[in-house]
Structures are given as structure tokens and as C-alpha cells.
Amino acid sequence: MSPARRILIAGNWKMNGLRAAKSELRGIVAGLDPTLQSKVDLLVCPPATLLAGFAADVAGSPIMLGGQDCHFNASGAHTGDISPDMLKDAGAVAVIVGHSERRGDHGEGDAVVNAKTKAAWRAGLLPVVCVGETLAERDAGDAAAVVARQIRQSIPEGATAQNLVVAYEPIWAIGTGRTPTPEDVAQVHHAIRAVLTERFAAEAQGIRILYGGSVKPDNAAILLAVPDVDGALVGGASLKAADFLAIARAAI
Numbered sequence: 639m640s641p642a643r644r645i646l647i648a649g650n651w652k653m654n655g656l657r658a659a660k661s662e663l664r665g666i667v668a669g670l671d672p673t674l675q676s677k678v679d680l681l682v683c684p685p686a687t688l689l690a691g692f693a694a695d696v697a698g699s700p701i702m703l704g705g706q707d708c709h710f711n712a713s714g715a716h717t718g719d720i721s722p723d724m725l726k727d728a729g730a731v732a733v734i735v736g737h738s739e740r741r742g743d744h745g746e747g748d749a750v751v752n753a754k755t756k757a758a759w760r761a762g763l764l765p766v767v768c769v770g771e772t773l774a775e776r777d778a779g780d781a782a783a784v785v786a787r788q789i790r791q792s793i794p795e796g797a798t799a800q801n802l803v804v805a806y807e808p809i810w811a812i813g814t815g816r817t818p819t820p821e822d823v824a825q826v827h828h829a830i831r832a833v834l835t836e837r838f839a840a841e842a843q844g845i846r847i848l849y850g851g852s853v854k855p856d857n858a859a860i861l862l863a864v865p866d867v868d869g870a871l872v873g874g875a876s877l878k879a880a881d882f883l884a885i886a887r888a889a890i
């Protein structure tokens with residue numbers, strides 16, 4: 639973790655959470671302390687149905703809200719979709735794009751992720767662009783190459799340290815309790831930094847690269863200490879305020 643890059647701990651609630659889950663959000667806000675606030679950025683990405691209702695609860699706190707996906711258009715005839723402008727209007731400052739569950743469940747390829755990233759920028763949102771390899775790709779020794787290709791194709795020209803976050807999420811580690819070794823994480827994050835540098839020169843040094851995939855309170859410190867890991871994208875463990883805060887505290 640470079641001192642120039644602030645740690646970001648992001649929670650992706652995925653398709654979990656009814657209005658009563660607001661108690662967990664309030665628990666996160668209540669659990670903040672000055673040390674945590676001074677060293678770590680915290681982002682909560684609830685389902686879109688909860689965003690607007692959560693905005694009042696984070697007002698005045700440093701907790702940021704984000705969407706989990708967006709359309710690449712600002713408005714129009716796209717039944718069931720949500721635009722980045724709508725997310726912003728509901729209180730989001732960021733949006734996850736290219737999550738492997740979107741890529742897998744909805745057939746979203748790198749070109750679509752690229753368009754969504756541009757759309758997020760147009761709306762003034764910070765995109766968190768997800769990349770990651772399948773187990774077969776890892777077993778074939780292709781993890782770094784797959785991720786490098788996704789970085790080249792999913793991220794448009796114009797990325798800067800301020801307008802982009804990358805999340806490396808090996809698909810086989812998501813929700814499985816399995817994680818790569820710290821050495822494996824370091825190797826892929828180094829490869830990501832190298833491609834970002836090739837494309838965005840000095841800006842790449844400031845772009846945060848998060849690790850995601852079965853991050854829990856008991857493994858967070860080890861994963862967050864890996865070079866070039868600038869934070870975490872947390873799924874299951876972000877649903878409980880105590881676990882999310884424990885992961886954030888493990889970063890400092």
C-alpha cells in the first residue's frame with residue numbers, strides 16, 4: 639500500500655437487504671472512530687432499492703454510497719435498468735461495473751463494461767471496474783494474462799488516479815471461502831499496475847486496486863498487507879456492520 643493511495647474498503651451487498659437492513663448501515667456509521675476515518679475510505683453499495691433511503695443515514699458521515707451496476711445510457715427505453723444519473727440522484731458517488739456476476743449472469747463483456755465506465759464518468763460517479771479469472775484460467779496459468787486483457791479492454795482512455803478504482807476478484811474465490819495466496823494476489827496486482835502504467839503513465843501509481851473474494855475479518859489483515867493491494871471489495875462479510883468494520887480496522 640503506497641502512502642499516496644488511501645485505503646478503500648467497499649461493501650457490495652449484492653441482491654441482499656430489505657429496508658430493515660438500514661440497522662447495519664447505522665451500525666457502520668456508529669462504529670466509526672477518528673483513526674478509522676482518518677486512514678480509510680468506506681463505500682457501501684446496497685441494492686438500488688435501498689440507496690435513496692440510505693442517503694439520509696450517511697449524511698454528515700464519511701461513508702460513501704455506491705450502486706452495483708448501471709446502464710451505459712443516461713435514460714431511455716431500457717426496462718429494468720438503472721442509469722448512472724439515477725444512482726447519482728439517489729445519493730451514490732460510485733458504481734461497481736463489470737462484476738463477474740454481471741459478466742456471467744447478464745453476458746456483459748469488456749466492451750459493455752467499457753461503455754458503462756464512460757457512462758459513470760459522464761454522470762460524475764467513480765467506477766469500480768472489476769476483473770478476475772475463472773478457476774480454469776488460473777489452473778492454466780493464465781490469470782495475469784486474462785486480467786491484463788480485461789484491464790486493456792474494460793477501461794477507457796482517460797482514466798486517472800481520481801476517476802478510477804480497479805477491483806481484482808478471482809471468480810473462484812467469490813463466496814467460496816477460498817482465497818489466493820498472498821503471493822498470487824501480489825503477482826496479479828503487480829500485473830494490473832503494470833498494464834495501468836503502460837496505459838495511463840504516472841496516473842497509474844495513484845489508481846487504487848482492491849482485492850475481492852472471500853475477504854473476512856480473519857484474513858483481511860494478511861490480504862490488505864500485500865503490496866499493491868489498496869483495499870478490499872467485500873461481499874458476504876459486508877452485510878454485518880461488525881464484520882465490515884473489523885475488515886476496515888484490519889487495514890490500519
Ligand SMILES: O=C[C@H](O)COP(=O)(O)O
Pocket residue numbers: 650737807811812813814815850851852853871872873874875
Ligand atoms: O463484490 C464482492 C465480491 O464478489 C466478493 O464477494 P465475497 O466477499 O462474498 O466472496
